[in-house]
Amino acid sequence: NAGVIQTPRHKVTGKGQEATLWCEPISGHSAVFWYRQTIVQGLEFLTYFRNQAPIDDSGMPKERFSAQMPNQSHSTLKIQSTQPQDSAVYLCASSFSGTGEQYFGPGTRLTVL
Amino acid sequence: QQKVQQSPESLIVPEGGMASLNCTSSDRNVDYFWWYRQHSGKSPKMLMSIFSNGEKEEGRFTVHLNKASLHTSLHIRDSQPSDSALYLCAASRTGGYKVVFGSGTRLLVSP
Secondary structure (H helix, E strand, O other): OOOOEEEOOEEEEOOOOOEEEEEEOOOOOOEEEEEEEEOOOEEEEEEEEEOOEEEEOOOOOOOOEEEEEEEOOEEEEEEOOOOHHHOEEEEEEEEOOOOOOOEEOOOEEEEEO | OOOEEEEOOEEEEEOOOOEEEEEEEOOOOOOEEEEEEEOOOOOOEEEEEEOOOEEEEEOOEEEEEEOOOOEEEEEEOOOOHHHOEEEEEEEEOOOOOOOEEOOOEEEEEEO
């Protein structure tokens, strides 16, 4: 089992550009979570899918962030018009069920210049 | 909005000493607590879980849970430098609600 896969591992964008982050959950896991982590804010919940359906997106900044899970094998987080304050490590996690142990991917470090 | 409060924010213990970390949820309906450990530059990894009142021990690690006070604690005995990490407490309720993480306790074990 390869674990949760996230690509790319590092991404550098210019202010105003778009960034798309990819996550492949562990096979058989029904829940996928997206988090953002910075030194200042800590680990922030963004959004959560179960069986590909969006369950809770209360942590998503409404205007520029969007997430999708088109099939059970991958999810994407898209950030439009990236801003320097979007710089963070974006973590994807999956779990067998929504309330079980979460397995985190290695993260994508996004740097917005 | 459920909150998970952790204390202390940071902790330094000598090698071989005992580290005690605390966590409290503001949600009276919370059912599950987890402790995750995150080494520098790595992703969080689940360390221990506890769902029932009482105590659970795994090697050098012991967790306590008091559901009435919504408080859990993690104790690490014979602390090692390799235990230096960010410890995250997480809580959730049944019914498919999201898991809420605390801001963490940064533990440094000094040789």
